[in-house]
Structure formats: structure tokens, C-alpha cells
Amino acid sequence: MIALYKSKPWTFISYTLALGLIIPVLVMLVGGISASTQLFSHLWQTVLPTYLVNTLWLGLLVVLLALFFGVISAAIITQTNVFFKQQLRWLLLLPMAMPAYLVAYLYTDLFDYAGPVQRMLRSTFTWNSPADYWFFDIRTLPGASVMLALVLFPYIYMLSRGAFEQQDENLFRASRLLGLSAKKSFFKIALPLARPAIAVAASLVLMETLADFATVQYFAVNTLTTVIYDTWLGYGDIGAANALASILMLLILFAVLAEQRSRAGLRHQSNRPNLNKELIQLSLSQQIMASLFCWSLVVSGFLLPLALLINMALEYSDVEQLTGLLSIGINSLKMSVIAATIAVFIALILGLYQRLHSDKYAKIPQQISGFGYAIPGTVLAMAMLSTLGPLDHWLNDSAEFLGFTPPGLLLSGTIFAVVFALVVRFSAIANGTIISGIKQIPHSLDYAPATLGAKLNRSLIKVHLPLLKPAIVMAWLLVFVEAMKELPAVLILRPFNFETLSSKIYQLISDEMLEQGALGAILIVLFGLLPIVMLNKSEKKI
Structure with a gap:
């Protein structure tokens, strides 16, 4: 911890982000406790x-x-x-x-x-x-x-x-x-x-x-x-x-x-083990x-x-199916890229805040933000609907009261709800990967820029972010792949006429027609291989 770095705006942003990620869960729990149906x-x-x-x-x-x-x-x-x-x-x-x-x-x-x-x-x-x-x-x-x-x-x-x-x-x-x-x-x-x-x-x-x-x-x-x-x-x-x-x-x-x-109470057997x-x-x-x-x-x-899957794709796939799956695949890519980018950005803010601030409670935002991984997608979708639905109604009522045209379901009826759910669900994965990368940075590199008179922003850009590049890439890939595969939250929260590879394949499976989506299933699997290949390459370099 470095007492030289005390940024009140950063502290405010960290706690606000953590609270924003946990609010839907709290709303759902309150709604569940008070429910009497x-x-x-x-x-x-x-x-x-x-x-x-x-x-x-x-x-x-x-x-x-x-x-x-x-x-x-x-x-x-x-x-x-x-x-x-x-x-x-x-x-x-x-x-x-x-x-x-x-x-x-x-x-x-x-x-x-x-x-x-x-x-x-x-x-x-x-x-x-x-x-x-x-x-x-x-x-x-x-x-x-x-x-x-x-x-x-x-x-x-x-x-x-x-x-x-x-x-x-x-x-x-x-x-x-x-x-x-x-x-x-x-x-x-x-x-x-x-x-x-x-x-x-x-x-x-x-x-x-x-x-x-x-x-x-x-x-x-x-x-x-x-x-x-x-x-x-x-x-x-x-x-x-x-x-x-x-x-x-x-x-x-x-x-x-x-x-x-x-x-x-369990401890490691040795500080310097013979491997x-x-x-x-x-x-x-x-x-x-x-x-x-x-x-x-x-x-x-x-x-x-x-x-x-490959046998199904070779036997049943045609150009028309490939064209349809391509447009659906673009939806999946767009959703997963946005969710992975936001989750990694939040993980960087919270991870570096925990590392570079002297506040004894600096761990709390990062710990709170990671709670969503323990929440099943179906439960998380309920939490999003319980939170964003009333907000949408309030926005529409406010617009109507002020004489404007009600905007409709801006939050719960758009891709925003899906991305928000994915960020809440998989922030823990980004947090864990980023924290692991931060721990590999020697503490002396935290102190050196400050002793040379460098400001916090310059220290982050010139020292910490370049050293965290492998961890950032791995965290992004892991969240991206998990977002591509996520089904329950996407199935419930997706807007009308918005399909992803996972939801489309699930519908085909439900209709006993996976053959029609075999190419999309293969695409999901291939994306899932990306972090495994990266892990294998990183181990070979060690």
C-alpha cells in the first residue's frame, strides 16, 4: 500500500461501481423476502x-x-x-x-x-x-x-x-x-x-x-x-x-x-519448496x-x-444456414465484446485501487464486485428485471409528467440489461485474473514513480498497465468466452428479435434440431478454446 496515492475521486468511483454491481442482487433478495404469494x-x-x-x-x-x-x-x-x-x-x-x-x-x-x-x-x-x-x-x-x-x-x-x-x-x-x-x-x-x-x-x-x-x-x-x-x-x-x-x-x-x-487455518507447507x-x-x-x-x-x-458436431455440420449445413448464423453470431460477438471490455475495465479500477491506496478497506469494492459469480444466470435475470423494470417505469412516468414522449423500455428491454447481467456475473473472473497479474508486479515499482515525482495517472500508464498486459488479455478472453456461452440470463433478458448463438442453439436443441445450428455450436466451442490455448502458451514460456 502506498500512502502517497490517495485519490478521493478514485475511492468514490470504486465504491460506486461495486455498489452498482451488487444492487440488483439486493433488490431481488428484498423482493424475495417480502414476497407473499x-x-x-x-x-x-x-x-x-x-x-x-x-x-x-x-x-x-x-x-x-x-x-x-x-x-x-x-x-x-x-x-x-x-x-x-x-x-x-x-x-x-x-x-x-x-x-x-x-x-x-x-x-x-x-x-x-x-x-x-x-x-x-x-x-x-x-x-x-x-x-x-x-x-x-x-x-x-x-x-x-x-x-x-x-x-x-x-x-x-x-x-x-x-x-x-x-x-x-x-x-x-x-x-x-x-x-x-x-x-x-x-x-x-x-x-x-x-x-x-x-x-x-x-x-x-x-x-x-x-x-x-x-x-x-x-x-x-x-x-x-x-x-x-x-x-x-x-x-x-x-x-x-x-x-x-x-x-x-x-x-x-x-x-x-x-x-x-x-x-x-490451512497453510502452505514451505515458503521455498523443492519442486x-x-x-x-x-x-x-x-x-x-x-x-x-x-x-x-x-x-x-x-x-x-x-x-x-462436425459430422452434423458437414451433413446438414448449407449457405442459407451459414448466413443466418452469421448475423446471430455478430449479435453474440457484439454482446460479449462489450461485456468483456467493461468487466476488465472495472477489474482494473478496483484491482489497482486495492493495490495503490492506503485505505484499510480498499479490498471491499473488489470483494463486493465479485459476488455475482456465485449467482446463477436465471437468478441474476430475475434480479435485473426486479431492478431495471421499476426504473424504466419511473423514467417513462417522469418523461410523461414533464411533457415528453415516454422512451419505452430503455434499460430492461434492450441489450443494456443483458450486458449488465454479464458484467455482474463474470466480474469475479476478471477480478481474479487482474489481481493475480497485479501480485506479480514488485512493490518497488509502485514506489519508484512516486519517488521520481510522477503523478498517479502517469505511473499507471507508463508502469502498471504495460506490465498487466498479459493479465488484461487473459481476463478479457475468459470473460468473452463465458459471455458467449451464457444462456439463462441471455434467454430471459434479451430484447425481442435479438438472438445469440447460445439462445438460438438452445431453441434448436429444444426442437430436436441441433443439426440446423451445428456450425454455430462449433463456433462457440472454438471461442471456448481461446483461453485454453493462451494458458498452454503461457505455461510453455515459464
């Missing part, structure tokens, strides 16, 4: 307990499966001499680029009764009807859990892998001197030390699971996100929807607090099994769905 009471007495149980089961199953996939694959890559280690190291991140609802549709199309797998089985064994054989039903709660786990386990893999790689090898050498085998050393030392990172990753997976809408909707698994959507659009009762959204918010808040409590790993030497059969496990995750989570 017959519909909510009816839902609570009939189906809501079942929806709540489904939500809890879905979150639990997805987290357990993601932990199984992610921790084991991270351990294999970091602790052993498995085949194709360097290739699998970054290939295991690829499923992160694949939206869960795409994977859900593609696997349903593959394994459904009319799909190629069951057709082949009936042809091979001369079965005539479903009564002749048993085949699993993918459109169930366990099936939805597997679909979500296949695309969310990279969160756990990435953070677990980083934790394993940063562990002090001297601890493992000491354990072997005490008679522990490599297997026991992993379970008694490596795994407990990685627990904080694994807990953070598990909480991210849980939040993404609770925020999912399209996958559970397509699989007809009733959860809190689907009932919130149905209550608002089906019954037109925003008060009951706010009350339901408040319940979901409490669940997420409980999960975040439980994660923080689980790693309270020269002694890999566990697997036998030939063990290497084959370990490699097959990792490759199965890459194939099932990314390569097979991508191959199915």
Missing part, C-alpha cells in the same frame, strides 16, 4: 420440496464425479510417468470449452432409442423392441450429473494439478525414509496438502452446477433453476420467482461458506490403464462431441 405457497406445499431434493442430489453427484475425474487425472499427470504425459497435460482442459447442454444433446442423440448405438445393437442381436433388451436411460438425474461432470471436471483438474506441482518434494522424501510407500505418501501428504485448492475447485463446480439451466431442462430434471424460469415465464409471478431465487442464493452462500470453513519431482514409475500395464483413463475423459468430454 399464493403461487409460492402452493409450490412449497406440492412440488418445491422435490425440486429442492433434486437440486441437492444433482450438486452432490456432479461434485463427486468431477472430483473423481479431476483429482485422479491430476495425480496421474503430476505424480507418474504415464504415456503421452505432455499432451494429456493440456488436452484434459479441453472439455471446459464444451457447453454442457451441447454435450447432453449429442449424447442423447447418440444413445437414445432411435440413436445409432441402439440401432446397431438391435441390428446385431436381432432385437425388435425395447422389451427385448435393457439399455440405460441417459435423460435422468444421474445422466445429467455425468454430462455436467464431463465438462466441469477440468476446474478440479487444473487447480489440483497446480497444487500437486507446487508441493515440496522434501516432504515425500522424508515420508519414504519413514517407511511410507509412494501410494501412502500420496494419500497422507499430497492429497491433504492439496485440499484447499480442491475445495475451491469443488465449490466452483457446485456453483456452476446450481447455475445450470439448459441441461436439466432438456433432461426434464426439475431443479430450482427450472422452477424459477417456469414461475416467471409460465405464471408471470416475479415475486414468487424472487422468493425461489433467494432460496437458491442461500444454498450457494452456504456452499461458499462451507468451502471457506473447510480450509480455514524437483521424483515421479512414481508405473509398470507397462499401469501406464496403459492410467493413459486410457485420461484419454477417455478427453474423448468423452471433448473429442467425441466435437466430432459429432
Whole structure:
């Protein structure tokens, strides 16, 4: 912290921005608490307990499966001499680029009764009807859990892998001197030390699971996100929807607090760890099994769905579809570029304010602004409608009172609402990336410009922003990709006659016509690969 830099305007702007990002959530919570509708009471007495149980089961199953996939694959890559280690190291991140609802549709199309797998089985064994054989039903709660786990386990893999790689090898050498085998050393030392990172990753997976809408909707698994959507659009009762959204918010808040409590008091094992790993030497059969496990995750989570999309695009796409998707793609690009630019700009203001000001409360704006990531898109859309709708009515009433023509829905009925929701939702991603980049700047570079008489603005332009360029680019890409993939908030808040790639593909999936949008789905996946490629390049430079 530098006492030389005390800018009251900057302080005011930082707190104003943070408050602006959190106000919609506060409005929604107040509306949910004060809501007293017959519909909510009816839902609570009939189906809501079942929806709540489904939500809890879905979150639990997805987290357990993601932990199984992610921790084991991270351990294999970091602790052993498995085949194709360097290739699998970054290939295991690829499923992160694949939206869960795409994977859900593609696997349903593959394994459904009319799909190629069951057709082949009936042809091979001369079965005539479903009564002749048993085949699993993918459109169930366990099936939805597997679909979500296949695309969310990279969160756990990435953070677990980083934790394993940063562990002090001297601890493992000491354990072997005490008679522990490599297997026991992993379970008694490596795994407990990685627990904080694994807990953070598990909480991210849980939040993404609770925020999912399209996958559970397509699989007809009733959860809190689907009932919130149905209550608002089906019954037109925003008060009951706010009350339901408040319940979901409490669940997420409980999960975040439980994660923080689980790693309270844990410390890193060493300030200067020995990172020269002694890999566990697997036998030939063990290497084959370990490699097959990792490759199965890459194939099932990314390569097979991508191959199915490419096959659909080659078989069904034409020039007319490409032209239509191009205009929709421009809408997605415009929306995502604006949201990513604003989110990164706010992250820079709040991150540098936290770094360069002596105020002991300088962390508060950045912490408040990142709260939106824990809010599902459906809930956030309710918050936006509860906030911007009354503002629009007030603006129209004021204009009419002053004798002007009412402007209409300037806030809630335009792309402004969508961009605002995306900025609130993904500011935490920009904040985390920018803060990580700021921490890599030596504190001496904060003091040097001031000692030379440079003003704050000149110091930022000449010193901090050039050093933060890689972090700015990565933060922008991450928010851009997440905005491209966001569905629930866009689906509810988009203006009339305004489609994005995600909303159009969801509608095609709902109509069992993804073939017509396969090119757009591929485009979303390709955009999702951008930050993964950037991460891989940055790791190679280290």
C-alpha cells in the first residue's frame, strides 16, 4: 500500500461501481423476502420440496464425479510417468470449452432409442423392441450429473494439478525414509496438502452446477433453476420467482461458506519448496490403464462431441444456414465484446485501487464486485428485471409528467440489461485474473514513480498497465468466452428479435434440431478454446 496515492475521486468511483454491481442482487433478495404469494405457497406445499431434493442430489453427484475425474487425472499427470504425459497435460482442459447442454444433446442423440448405438445393437442381436433388451436411460438425474461432470471436471483438474506441482518434494522424501510407500505418501501428504485448492475447485463446480439451466431442462430434471424460469415465464409471478431465487442464493452462500470453513487455518507447507519431482514409475500395464483413463475423459468430454458436431455440420449445413448464423453470431460477438471490455475495465479500477491506496478497506469494492459469480444466470435475470423494470417505469412516468414522449423500455428491454447481467456475473473472473497479474508486479515499482515525482495517472500508464498486459488479455478472453456461452440470463433478458448463438442453439436443441445450428455450436466451442490455448502458451514460456 502506498500512502502517497490517495485519490478521493478514485475511492468514490470504486465504491460506486461495486455498489452498482451488487444492487440488483439486493433488490431481488428484498423482493424475495417480502414476497407473499399464493403461487409460492402452493409450490412449497406440492412440488418445491422435490425440486429442492433434486437440486441437492444433482450438486452432490456432479461434485463427486468431477472430483473423481479431476483429482485422479491430476495425480496421474503430476505424480507418474504415464504415456503421452505432455499432451494429456493440456488436452484434459479441453472439455471446459464444451457447453454442457451441447454435450447432453449429442449424447442423447447418440444413445437414445432411435440413436445409432441402439440401432446397431438391435441390428446385431436381432432385437425388435425395447422389451427385448435393457439399455440405460441417459435423460435422468444421474445422466445429467455425468454430462455436467464431463465438462466441469477440468476446474478440479487444473487447480489440483497446480497444487500437486507446487508441493515440496522434501516432504515425500522424508515420508519414504519413514517407511511410507509412494501410494501412502500420496494419500497422507499430497492429497491433504492439496485440499484447499480442491475445495475451491469443488465449490466452483457446485456453483456452476446450481447455475445450470439448459441441461436439466432438456433432461426434464426439475431443479430450482427450472422452477424459477417456469414461475416467471409460465405464471408471470416475479415475486414468487424472487422468493425461489433467494432460496437458491442461500444454498450457494452456504456452499461458499462451507468451502471457506473447510480450509480455514490451512497453510502452505514451505515458503521455498523443492519442486524437483521424483515421479512414481508405473509398470507397462499401469501406464496403459492410467493413459486410457485420461484419454477417455478427453474423448468423452471433448473429442467425441466435437466430432459429432462436425459430422452434423458437414451433413446438414448449407449457405442459407451459414448466413443466418452469421448475423446471430455478430449479435453474440457484439454482446460479449462489450461485456468483456467493461468487466476488465472495472477489474482494473478496483484491482489497482486495492493495490495503490492506503485505505484499510480498499479490498471491499473488489470483494463486493465479485459476488455475482456465485449467482446463477436465471437468478441474476430475475434480479435485473426486479431492478431495471421499476426504473424504466419511473423514467417513462417522469418523461410523461414533464411533457415528453415516454422512451419505452430503455434499460430492461434492450441489450443494456443483458450486458449488465454479464458484467455482474463474470466480474469475479476478471477480478481474479487482474489481481493475480497485479501480485506479480514488485512493490518497488509502485514506489519508484512516486519517488521520481510522477503523478498517479502517469505511473499507471507508463508502469502498471504495460506490465498487466498479459493479465488484461487473459481476463478479457475468459470473460468473452463465458459471455458467449451464457444462456439463462441471455434467454430471459434479451430484447425481442435479438438472438445469440447460445439462445438460438438452445431453441434448436429444444426442437430436436441441433443439426440446423451445428456450425454455430462449433463456433462457440472454438471461442471456448481461446483461453485454453493462451494458458498452454503461457505455461510453455515459464
